[in-house]
Amino acid sequence: MSTPKWTTADIPDQTGRTAVITGANTGLGFETAAALAARGAHVVLAVRNLDKGKEAAARISARTPGAALTLQRLDLSSLDSVRTAADELRAGHERIDLLINNAGVMWTPKAVTKDGFELQLGTNHLGHFALTGLLLDRILPVPGSRIVTVSSQAHRLGASIDFDDLQSERRYSRTGAYGQSKLANVLFTYELQRRLAGGYATIALASHPGGAATELARDAYPPVRLLFDKLIVPLVAQGPDMGALPSLRAATDPGATGGQFYGPDGLFTMRGHPKAAKSHTKSYDRATQHRLWTVSEELTGVTYPV
Secondary structure, X not given: OOOOOOOHHHOOOOOOOEEEEEOOOOHHHHHHHHHHHHOOOEEEEEEOOHHHHHHHHHHHHHHOOOOOEEEEEOOOOOHHHHHHHHHHHHHHOOOOOEEEEOOOOOOOOOOEOOOOOEHHHHHHHHHHHHHHXXXXXXXXXXXXXXEEEEOOHHHHOOOOOOHHHOOOOOOOOHHHXXXXXXXXXXXXXXXXXXXXXXXXXXXXXXXXXXXXXXOHHHHOOHHHHHHHHHHHHHHHOEOHHHHOHHHHHHHHOOOOOOOOEEEEOOHHHOOOOEEEEXXXXXXXXXXXXXXXXXXXXXXXXXXXXX
């Protein structure tokens, strides 16, 4: 007898819970926000562009009349913006039940954040590292609270974290830098979970959407973008509603445990329904996890109380 496939119908009632979702105006983040709002959560759409955030909120409200939604400006490529957003979130919310670190950039030309970090690492990892640490005092006291960080199967492509050239100053590869940032997401999750396991009710999990047809590849080289849109997406990708399921399961499944990694159950884990999976072997290296954590605290100036 086959195990039933997990869908949004399996999301428990979220009434009374507050969920903060980065990058919630489009793609996976939008579908994640819409699903949680439909189950009664108060959803905070943390977005870089407030106009696009308003449009997303209107679309969610059209799906779920009366949905509890709040907009929060957040630019993960600026630590000043991250700190301002964290201060405003802390002032506006006594508790945060779910933090879903979803936003990201992919395959960008060589560029740096406002703080001088390589753009993909700075946005995808360091921005979320800082935001999570700054919001912990609103998360840790909440029974059943969770921190979910969205990675990618591209974490398997990064050979390692290049601590000798972390900001890709000597050599830059769009795909290599993206893979490194997504590997950092998983390493961060596992190190965070180990620290939380020391006596906190909060758990940390990671997920990946498989191949999802979203706007994430918009910064790729034009030939790569054409290949992605015309070949890869039609053959293996699934819609963002399906791509959001691993994050939603990590965030809401009562049976999920800290340190789990969720992804699609189909061919090459590129599509399908969510299940607990294994990340790449290198993501379980504790020395690398700890070193990345230490470097991330130094770079962001954010020290965790766990």
